[in-house]
Amino acid sequence: MDIxxxxxxxxxxxxxxxxxxxxVARIVSDKEYKKGELVFSDGDEGIGxxxxxxxxxxxxxxxxxxxxxxxxxFGPGQPFAEVPVFEGSRYPANAEVIEHSRLFFFPTKDFxxxxxxxxxxxxxxxxxxxxxxxxxxxxxxxxSLKEVPGRLASYLLYLNDKNGSTDEFALDIAKSxxxxxxxxxxxxxxxxxxxxxxxxxxxxxxxxxxxxxRTGLENLAEGESKL
Amino acid sequence: MDIxxxxxxxxxxxxxxxxxxxxVARIVSDKEYKKGELVFSDGDEGIGxxxxxxxxxxxxxxxxxxxxxxxxxFGPGQPFAEVPVFEGSRYPANAEVIEHSRLFFFPTKDFxxxxxxxxxxxxxxxxxxxxxxxxxxxxxxxxSLKEVPGRLASYLLYLNDKNGSTDEFALDIAKSxxxxxxxxxxxxxxxxxxxxxxxxxxxxxxxxxxxxxRTGLENLAEGESKL
DNA sequence: CGCTGCGTTGAGCTTCTTCAACGATCGTGG
DNA sequence: CCACGATCGTTGAAGAAGCTCAACGCAGCG
Numbered sequence: 001m002d003i004x005x006x007x008x009x010x011x012x013x014x015x016x017x018x019x020x021x022x023x024v025a026r027i028v029s030d031k032e033y034k035k036g037e038l039v040f041s042d043g044d045e046g047i048g049x050x051x052x053x054x055x056x057x058x059x060x061x062x063x064x065x066x067x068x069x070x071x072x073x074f075g076p077g078q079p080f081a082e083v084p085v086f087e088g089s090r091y092p093a094n095a096e097v098i099e100h101s102r103l104f105f106f107p108t109k110d111f112x113x114x115x116x117x118x119x120x121x122x123x124x125x126x127x128x129x130x131x132x133x134x135x136x137x138x139x140x141x142x143x144s145l146k147e148v149p150g151r152l153a154s155y156l157l158y159l160n161d162k163n164g165s166t167d168e169f170a171l172d173i174a175k176s177x178x179x180x181x182x183x184x185x186x187x188x189x190x191x192x193x194x195x196x197x198x199x200x201x202x203x204x205x206x207x208x209x210x211x212x213x214r215t216g217l218e219n220l221a222e223g224e225s226k227l
Numbered sequence: 228m229d230i231x232x233x234x235x236x237x238x239x240x241x242x243x244x245x246x247x248x249x250x251v252a253r254i255v256s257d258k259e260y261k262k263g264e265l266v267f268s269d270g271d272e273g274i275g276x277x278x279x280x281x282x283x284x285x286x287x288x289x290x291x292x293x294x295x296x297x298x299x300x301f302g303p304g305q306p307f308a309e310v311p312v313f314e315g316s317r318y319p320a321n322a323e324v325i326e327h328s329r330l331f332f333f334p335t336k337d338f339x340x341x342x343x344x345x346x347x348x349x350x351x352x353x354x355x356x357x358x359x360x361x362x363x364x365x366x367x368x369x370x371s372l373k374e375v376p377g378r379l380a381s382y383l384l385y386l387n388d389k390n391g392s393t394d395e396f397a398l399d400i401a402k403s404x405x406x407x408x409x410x411x412x413x414x415x416x417x418x419x420x421x422x423x424x425x426x427x428x429x430x431x432x433x434x435x436x437x438x439x440x441r442t443g444l445e446n447l448a449e450g451e452s453k454l
Numbered sequence: 455c456g457c458t459g460c461g462t463t464g465a466g467c468t469t470c471t472t473c474a475a476c477g478a479t480c481g482t483g484g
Numbered sequence: 485c486c487a488c489g490a491t492c493g494t495t496g497a498a499g500a501a502g503c504t505c506a507a508c509g510c511a512g513c514g
Contacts, residue, residue: 061364063368069371071367083357092364115350115353116350119342122349123313123343125353126342126352129357130314134316134319136360137288137363139367144410145296148502175460176460184503185504187463188502190461191462191463374469374470375469402492403492413494417493421495458513459510459512460511460512464505464506464507465505468503470501470502472497473497474495474496475496476493477495478492478493479493480492481489483487
């Protein structure tokens with residue numbers, strides 16, 4: 001059926017037989033969310049995890065005074081909120097859908113059984129968590145060791161590499177969300193974009209970004225120059 | 228033998244039979260490190276992971292201009308550097324022994340085999356990685372959403388809870404290391420300790436800490452008050 | 455047409471870092 | 485045993501980076 005087709009395109013189910021995919025498909029709940037809807041909140045009982053089929057989901061923390069730190073933005077094919085599945089506790093952050101999305105939900109109990117008699121599924125899951133850890137360690141490094149211009153430069157270069165060969169691309173999230181992801185606020189981000197433009201590093205037009213001086217951005221990202 | 232005895236006290240080997248522990252013991256390299264020795268460096272080929280048997284190891288990143296961010300400090304019973312095992316790449320940080328230590332080393336290839344036919348070992352490993360992810364998400368939250376006094380207050384409360392029932396305990400790492408863990412520098416940390424003392428929240432005597440006003444510290448940690 | 459959300463800009467201020475100097479402690483070698 | 489240097493921690497003064505608060509432009513949409 002349709003569900004199995006989607007599952008077969010998800011990394012963590014790589015290498016599973018059709019029969020095994022069917023077993024997985026049997027435990028899935030197929031869910032739709034509208035833009036802005038909460039999937040779960042920080043502290044909720046963790047009863048399972050999700051995979052994004054279409055759309056996008058942001059996972060974030062909020063400080064007492066309302067500032068928001070985006071930990072991760074997940075797109076199609078990516079699992080999220082696996083932590084409580086294996087660690088048996090509550091969701092450690094909030095998850096909100098930032099565009100109309102379709103998610104598959106996997107209940108903890110059923111999924112743990114599957115993993116138990118499916119070594120390659122277990123290995124895939126270990127690989128997925130490890131990758132997540134690596135991304136987190138980059139984020140930590142970025143937050144504590146780089147200034148905001150450096151973080152932004154890294155992000156722009158990353159987006160550019162991901163988007164193929166040209167030096168032009170569109171931001172994949174709103175600038176205010178980008179600010180939150182970079183651990184800063186929209187005002188600061190805006191000022192840095194302006195400075196980068198003045199220095200001739202980039203040209204900005206709404207969500208469109210043109211990289212004019214890649215080397216300059218790389219120096220910024222490495223902390224070898226300032227704005 | 229001796230190795231098996233140590234393994235039996237490590238969380239990720241919980242629930243393994245004596246026979247299975249022997250299989251694990253067979254692939255272990257037993258290693259000793261002197262204080263200050265590097266276990267591996269950022270970017271090294273990841274050929275296996277480690278478990279601390281005795282002593283302590285800090286895992287950290289360094290910025291281009293030399294500032295250091297400690298990601299984690301591992302003590303007896305804790306595995307570290309599992310990421311490259313499952314993600315097949317390089318170590319994403321540096322690891323240095325901060326006191327004379329004994330480590331068990333597990334080569335990737337051998338260990339992956341063990342996991343493959345040992346579902347409960349796989350589950351334990353998944354739980355361990357998940358816990359690590361949760362800790363990282365706390366660190367990220369802390370770095371981006373709290374000011375330094377709040378981070379320090381959290382850390383002191385955490386240490387105090389860990390150390391039993393009294394309001395007196397010793398810092399488990401040097402203050403300069405603590406500064407690095409909190410994402411700041413020794414000067415700033417020192418000033419904050421002074422302010423906390425003036426406000427009557429704590430009393431500091433070298434590495435000894437006396438908590439005088441737990442509620443005050445909690446308010447700081449929650450961002451509900453300032454120094 | 456006006457509302458609402460997003461982005462930008464300016465002024466002032468807070469927090470933290472930098473740089474420099476100094477005190478204390480500890481281990482080592484004379 | 486003392487002296488010395490090294491490491492660690494503390495303190496002060498000055499400066500940089502980023503945040504807060506406030507105002508405003510602009511676009512999309514009911």
